[in-house]
Amino acid sequence: MMLLSGDPPRSRVLTLLLVVIILALAATPFLFPGAKALNVAAKICVFAALVASYDLLLGYTGSVSFAHTMFYGIGSYAIAIALYGMGPNWAAVATGIVVGLPLAALLALAIGLFSLRVAAIFFAMITLAVASAFQVLASQLSWLTGGEDGRSFQLPELLRPGTVLISKNLFGFEINGRILTFYLVFAISALMILALLRVVNSPFGRVLQAIRENRFRAEALGFRTVFHLTYANCLAALVAASAGILNALWLRYAGPDTSLSFSIMLDILLMVVIGGMGTIYGAIIGATIFILAQNYLQSLMGVASKAASEAGLPLLPGLLHPDRWLLWLGLLFIASVYFFPTGVVGRLRHGGGDKSAGASH
Amino acid sequence: MTELAANDPLPKPKRDLAPILLPVALALAMIPLVGSPSTWLTLTAASLAMGMMIFIMASGLTLVFGLMDVLNFGHGAFIAVGAYVATLVLAPFAASMQADSLWMNLAVLAPAALLSMAVSGALGLVVERVLILPVYGQHLKQILMTTGGLIVAEQTLYALWGPQIIPMPLPTSLRGSFILGDVAIAKYRVLAMLIGLAVFIAIQLVLNRTKLGLLIRAGVENREMVEALGYRIRRLFLGVFMTGSALAGLGGVMWALYREQVHASMSDDLTVLIFIVVIIGGLGSIGGCFIGAILVAMVANYGGFLVPKLALVSNILLMVAILMWRPRGLYAVTSR
Numbered sequence: 001m002m003l004l005s006g007d008p009p010r011s012r013v014l015t016l017l018l019v020v021i022i023l024a025l026a027a028t029p030f031l032f033p034g035a036k037a038l039n040v041a042a043k044i045c046v047f048a049a050l051v052a053s054y055d056l057l058l059g060y061t062g063s064v065s066f067a068h069t070m071f072y073g074i075g076s077y078a079i080a081i082a083l084y085g086m087g088p089n090w091a092a093v094a095t096g097i098v099v100g101l102p103l104a105a106l107l108a109l110a111i112g113l114f115s116l117r118v119a120a121i122f123f124a125m126i127t128l129a130v131a132s133a134f135q136v137l138a139s140q141l142s143w144l145t146g147g148e149d150g151r152s153f154q155l156p157e158l159l160r161p162g163t164v165l166i167s168k169n170l171f172g173f174e175i176n177g178r179i180l181t182f183y184l185v186f187a188i189s190a191l192m193i194l195a196l197l198r199v200v201n202s203p204f205g206r207v208l209q210a211i212r213e214n215r216f217r218a219e220a221l222g223f224r225t226v227f228h229l230t231y232a233n234c235l236a237a238l239v240a241a242s243a244g245i246l247n248a249l250w251l252r253y254a255g256p257d258t259s260l261s262f263s264i265m266l267d268i269l270l271m272v273v274i275g276g277m278g279t280i281y282g283a284i285i286g287a288t289i290f291i292l293a294q295n296y297l298q299s300l301m302g303v304a305s306k307a308a309s310e311a312g313l314p315l316l317p318g319l320l321h322p323d324r325w326l327l328w329l330g331l332l333f334i335a336s337v338y339f340f341p342t343g344v345v346g347r348l349r350h351g352g353g354d355k356s357a358g359a360s361h
Numbered sequence: 362m363t364e365l366a367a368n369d370p371l372p373k374p375k376r377d378l379a380p381i382l383l384p385v386a387l388a389l390a391m392i393p394l395v396g397s398p399s400t401w402l403t404l405t406a407a408s409l410a411m412g413m414m415i416f417i418m419a420s421g422l423t424l425v426f427g428l429m430d431v432l433n434f435g436h437g438a439f440i441a442v443g444a445y446v447a448t449l450v451l452a453p454f455a456a457s458m459q460a461d462s463l464w465m466n467l468a469v470l471a472p473a474a475l476l477s478m479a480v481s482g483a484l485g486l487v488v489e490r491v492l493i494l495p496v497y498g499q500h501l502k503q504i505l506m507t508t509g510g511l512i513v514a515e516q517t518l519y520a521l522w523g524p525q526i527i528p529m530p531l532p533t534s535l536r537g538s539f540i541l542g543d544v545a546i547a548k549y550r551v552l553a554m555l556i557g558l559a560v561f562i563a564i565q566l567v568l569n570r571t572k573l574g575l576l577i578r579a580g581v582e583n584r585e586m587v588e589a590l591g592y593r594i595r596r597l598f599l600g601v602f603m604t605g606s607a608l609a610g611l612g613g614v615m616w617a618l619y620r621e622q623v624h625a626s627m628s629d630d631l632t633v634l635i636f637i638v639v640i641i642g643g644l645g646s647i648g649g650c651f652i653g654a655i656l657v658a659m660v661a662n663y664g665g666f667l668v669p670k671l672a673l674v675s676n677i678l679l680m681v682a683i684l685m686w687r688p689r690g691l692y693a694v695t696s697r
Contacts, residue, residue, distance in 0.1 A: 125636040132633045318520040327516030334509040
């Protein structure tokens with residue numbers, strides 16, 4: 001209870017789902033063989049934290065920001081450039097963190113302060129404009145960021161796959177640097193999600209929800225909404241940048257496609273909405289569903305597309321082509337805003353499982 | 362205060378000239394910086410043409426924002442759809458596009474543009490009914506819904522036309538430039554300027570000289586009051602939305618010809634530009650949108666010529682500067 005900040009999942013099915021997801025993630029190196037499974041698991045961890053930080057903005061303050069991948073990218077690039085420039089040592093990792101996190105927070109502060117000047121309705125548009133300018137900037141400053149190619153780098157000795165920490169023991173598993181990196185990603189992501197849970201359940205988080213419901217009223221009650229919103233922005237940016245750092249450490253690479261592109265922003269939006277806005281737990285569910293679908297559904301679509309083209313159906317092969325999976329996701333997105341605006345978590349909390357809570361809605 | 366007699370005409374509202382002078386001043390200030398007058402003229406013509414195209418795409422959006430307080434993040438989809446639809450007409454008639462006769466070229470271009478507008482407008486009808494109607498008054502859901510719509514539209518275009526870039530060459534008679542002394546002005550830019558001006562004048566006439574326009578302007582200023590007077594503002598809004606979508610489609614065709622290529626991702630880059638224009642101009646203000654579009658294009662052209670490195674962030678800087686001066690955009694027409 002303490003760990004969850006007094007905000008348990010509040011649904012038996014949801015609890016079960018979360019436990020299964022977390023156990024499966026924790027045991028991935030031993031349960032599922034192969035590099036792909038481990039990659040997917042690491043990506044789920046990173047995105048769960050990233051999406052949870054976005055949920056702090058979207059779900060708890062109700063402001064739509066399109067600059068979240070920018071902060072994610074700042075984290076990724078900071079660590080990548082540091083490790084690329086200074087060589088694979090821990091001082092470089094520390095430099096990346098020390099430069100990246102404050103930079104993200106400062107930029108969030110600047111955007112927050114600037115958008116105070118204009119109507120709240122403009123916030124989404126301004127963040128979109130700033131994020132797209134940043135994206136162009138990152139691809140143009142190729143001497144620093146490697147342009148479209150991005151930056152590949154080496155990790156410190158300890159985290160490399162070649163480093164064997166525990167050689168094959170009784171059970172036939174080998175613990176190497178890669179698996180250590182995975183657990184680093186897993187543990188830090190989990191810590192960040194727990195910290196976010198703490199934030200949203202603190203008095204500060206309650207004020208954010210009050211602002212979401214009725215900003216005018218929150219202001220009338222004497223809360224400095226400007227301060228709260230900007231603070232929430234900076235917090236979310238910090239977590240997003242940290243998630244970016246983890247992502248770069250895992251991929252040993254930072255580039256526009258993996259850390260800055262607008263499609264990642266859309267992915268994050270989809271994950272929040274599918275999982276359930278304003279719940280934090282939704283981030284874990286949304287990220288898991290989305291990334292599993294991204295990695296495994298696509299091959300299924302490929303099979304379906306082939307079958308359709310062999311059957312000589314018009315149009316269907318094109319629509320079912322694996323590259324078109326975003327189309328179906330987009331439809332799912334619209335459908336979920338229509339029919340389950342509260343997402344999977346909201347559904348589980350108030351729809352099925354928990355009858356007592358369902359009665360009140 | 363001066364006393365007004367009962368049958369005196371109402372005092373004219375004060376004209377706010379400062380925003381109009383802004384692009385003029387900017388252009389004049391650039392003469393010494395650019396140096397050669399002929400380059401300056403070419404750049405200015407380029408900015409005006411580009412500004413007109415952006416204006417055509419953004420005008421619908423600013424009215425939709427202003428009139429119904431709807432945040433449409435899917436406006437870019439209409440632009441891309443318009444451009445793709447035009448290829449349907451232009452590709453089969455490639456021969457008459459190659460012919461060196463202005464009238465034959467226009468005989469293909471005009472139907473292509475009209476078809477694009479019709480399809481985008483019809484799509485606007487569907488989008489308004491299906492995506493926006495259920496979420497009136499809820500900004501968060503509007504953004505989510507229309508973003509979803511944008512994804513679906515883009516992916517459908519990819520599925521139908523394939524992910525490759527489709528070339529869209531200019532017709533022969535619109536290639537090349539008018540040469541006046543040592544000033545070269547591309548012919549297509551002149552056409553774009555003419556169309557943009559025509560659209561601007563048409564919108565201004567409808568807004569300021571017709572009852573429909575009166576209702577739209579009144580709706581932008583105070584929606585509830587128009588409704589209370591018994592007008593069905595939802596229907597009015599549907600009309601504005603469809604017109605805006607059709608104009609976006611037209612803008613898409615023009616932009617595709619300008620770039621001589623069509624790609625579904627063109628909507629992404631343009632969406633950002635259009636948002637900046639709408640913010641700079643002020644919600645719901647056509648005049649502001651017009652000036653904003655020209656300013657954005659000027660900054661892009663002059664900036665690209667003088668300091669290419671700065672061109673990346675120049676639009677953001679412009680937006681920051683304008684909003685520091687007038688926080689609600691050049692012309693604040695809404696009561697919100």
